[in-house]
Amino acid sequence: MDSFSTDTVRSGMVALVGPPNAGKSTLLNTLLGQKISIVTPKPQTTRNRILGVVNGADYQIVLVDTPGLHASTGLLNREMDRVARESLKGMDAVLFMVDAAALPTAATTERLSREYGGYFAEIDGPTIVLLNKIDLLDHRRVLPIIEVFSHIHPFQAIIPVSARTGDGTQRLIDELLTVLPIGYRYFPEDSLTDASERFLAAEIIREKVFLLTGQEIPYSSAVLIDSFEEDDVRGRVTIHATIFLERASQKPIVIGKGGAKLKQIGMAARKDIEELLASRVSLHLWVKIRKHWTRDGQFLKQLGF
Ligand SMILES: Nc1nc2c(ncn2[C@@H]2O[C@H](COP(=O)(O)OP(=O)(O)OP(=O)(O)O)[C@@H](O)[C@H]2O)c(=O)[nH]1
Numbered sequence: 001m002d003s004f005s006t007d008t009v010r011s012g013m014v015a016l017v018g019p020p021n022a023g024k025s026t027l028l029n030t031l032l033g034q035k036i037s038i039v040t041p042k043p044q045t046t047r048n049r050i051l052g053v054v055n056g057a058d059y060q061i062v063l064v065d066t067p068g069l070h071a072s073t074g075l076l077n078r079e080m081d082r083v084a085r086e087s088l089k090g091m092d093a094v095l096f097m098v099d100a101a102a103l104p105t106a107a108t109t110e111r112l113s114r115e116y117g118g119y120f121a122e123i124d125g126p127t128i129v130l131l132n133k134i135d136l137l138d139h140r141r142v143l144p145i146i147e148v149f150s151h152i153h154p155f156q157a158i159i160p161v162s163a164r165t166g167d168g169t170q171r172l173i174d175e176l177l178t179v180l181p182i183g184y185r186y187f188p189e190d191s192l193t194d195a196s197e198r199f200l201a202a203e204i205i206r207e208k209v210f211l212l213t214g215q216e217i218p219y220s221s222a223v224l225i226d227s228f229e230e231d232d233v234r235g236r237v238t239i240h241a242t243i244f245l246e247r248a249s250q251k252p253i254v255i256g257k258g259g260a261k262l263k264q265i266g267m268a269a270r271k272d273i274e275e276l277l278a279s280r281v282s283l284h285l286w287v288k289i290r291k292h293w294t295r296d297g298q299f300l301k302q303l304g305f
Pocket residue numbers: 019020021022023024025026027132133134135136161162163164165
């Protein structure tokens with residue numbers, strides 16, 4: 001915890017969403033490449049996945065991926081599921097990226113509303129549309145596309161960008177800074193702290209429980225890191241963690257026959273945590289029942305809520 005600054009900055013969680021191939025990863029690389037002090041690793045979680053942290057002298061933008069929010073045609077026509085809605089809560093802004101070069105030349109408000117409208121109806125925070133790949137677009141098409149999008153929803157801004165060349169990305173940051181609250185950095189400016197490493201390790205374990213058990217388990221499991229010890233001499237991190245479940249009936253599902261499932265969870269988690277920490281890890285997992293933990297304020301506090 002050595003480099004947490006107490007200076008206030010503009011900081012916030014910003015969801016980066018959009019259809020596949022829109023250029024989200026490319027944008028991320030460009031933003032991080034230019035501005036980065038750190039990149040947090042990418043643990044996949046069922047809630048939000050931190051994609052990267054963009055640091056400036058007086059701001060910190062935490063870009064997150066909210067699963068379920070990726071506008072595929074199928075999803076747009078359906079109700080967004082609970083997870084998607086949940087994962088949007090607490091977002092300070094949403095970036096919705098489209099491949100502008102792939103939009104049909106005669107894209108009308110009606111057509112784009114049909115495709116994206118239901119999606120925006122669910123978002124109540126400031127939303128910025130990023131019209132990506134303008135390097136491929138005849139510049140005369142840009143204004144009409146902005147015009148069409150402006151009729152779909154009261155967006156905070158509609159910004160033409162090229163994730164590849166970086167064109168428009170400064171405007172994006174400037175725009176975000178007008179909506180992000182003044183607060184503290186979520187992450188230290190230059191390095192991951194023990195605190196965030198612990199948090200990410202817990203998220204990785206939770207992810208493995210989710211991936212390897214299914215059923216109702218993911219919603220009733222929580223992971224607490226009991227201890228996290230770095231042994232620099234032996235180049236190893238020893239982690240003790242507890243997986244909390246709500247009901248006794250869930251315990252055998254997570255533990256498995258002869259402990260096989262828990263072992264599988266532990267092995268998969270260890271592999272990812274080793275990658276995260278760039279260190280050998282010895283991981284010890286326990287499973288405990290904590291009835292109604294989702295309603296237990298004290299416990300939620302321990303989890304960092
Ligand atoms: N010309 C051009 N190509 C781009 C731009 N941004 C992304 N691309 C290309 O578009 C393709 C998709 O980009 P990605 O960044 O992988 O898109 P994504 O949204 O992360 O895709 P998923 O991972 O499928 O969600 C890649 O071939 C990129 O090189 C851009 O601004 N200009």
